[in-house]
Amino acid sequence: MTLGVALPNGCRITHGAGANIRTPFPDMPLEMHELHGGTADPAGPGFRGQFGFIPFSEAVRLPRHVHISDDGRLLPERILVFNGAGLVELNGELTVVAPGSLIDIPAGVPHTWTACPSGLALPDGSRTDGRFLMVYVYSEPTSFAPTAATGTLASATEYERWDGDLEPLRIPVLTADDLPGRARLVWDRGLLPL
Known part of the structure; x- marks a missing residue:
C-alpha cells in the first residue's frame, strides 16, 4: 500500500486521510498513526516492520x-516517549517514563501503557500533564495480543489468548497522589522510588 501524495520530484508527503491510521480497540480513543505499516513498500524505509506514533x-x-x-x-518493541x-507496566511493575526516554521491550514481556497522571512532580521541577506522544517500531508486522500474564513468556506457545473484557488488563485510573509507593521513575541513570 502506498501512502500519501507523490510529488513530481519523487518526494512523498503523507497527511491526514492519506495516512494509515488504525483504531485497534473500538472502546477507546486510541489512534495508531503508522508511518510504515509492514508492507514491502519500495518507497518505505526498507524494513518489514511497523513504525508509527500514538498520542496518549x-x-x-x-x-x-x-x-x-x-x-x-x-517480537520485541522499541518505543520513544517523545514528549510528556x-x-x-512491564511484567506487572509500574514505571513512570520521562520525556525523551527510549524503551526497549524484549520479546515476551507483557506490557501496557497509559499517560502518567497529571500533576506528578519530576526531578527537573516540571509536572506531568496527563499526555504523552509515543513513537513505536516493530521489526516485523504484529498486532496486540492481550494477556493476563505478568511474567515474561519464553515462547509464543506459552501465550494464552484473552477473550474477555479488556478492562482488567489495563492500568487502573490513577492520580499523581496514587503513584508514590506504587510506581518508580527512571531518571538519567537512576531508578528512583516515587
Whole structure:
C-alpha cells in the first residue's frame, strides 16, 4: 500500500486521510498513526516492520499485551516517549517514563501503557500533564495480543489468548497522589522510588 501524495520530484508527503491510521480497540480513543505499516513498500524505509506514533491521554489505557509475528514468534518493541510522560507496566511493575526516554521491550514481556497522571512532580521541577506522544517500531508486522500474564513468556506457545473484557488488563485510573509507593521513575541513570 502506498501512502500519501507523490510529488513530481519523487518526494512523498503523507497527511491526514492519506495516512494509515488504525483504531485497534473500538472502546477507546486510541489512534495508531503508522508511518510504515509492514508492507514491502519500495518507497518505505526498507524494513518489514511497523513504525508509527500514538498520542496518549489519561483516557487511553492499553490492555496488557505481547506482540506475536504473523508466523507465531514473540517480537520485541522499541518505543520513544517523545514528549510528556508515560506510565508503563512491564511484567506487572509500574514505571513512570520521562520525556525523551527510549524503551526497549524484549520479546515476551507483557506490557501496557497509559499517560502518567497529571500533576506528578519530576526531578527537573516540571509536572506531568496527563499526555504523552509515543513513537513505536516493530521489526516485523504484529498486532496486540492481550494477556493476563505478568511474567515474561519464553515462547509464543506459552501465550494464552484473552477473550474477555479488556478492562482488567489495563492500568487502573490513577492520580499523581496514587503513584508514590506504587510506581518508580527512571531518571538519567537512576531508578528512583516515587
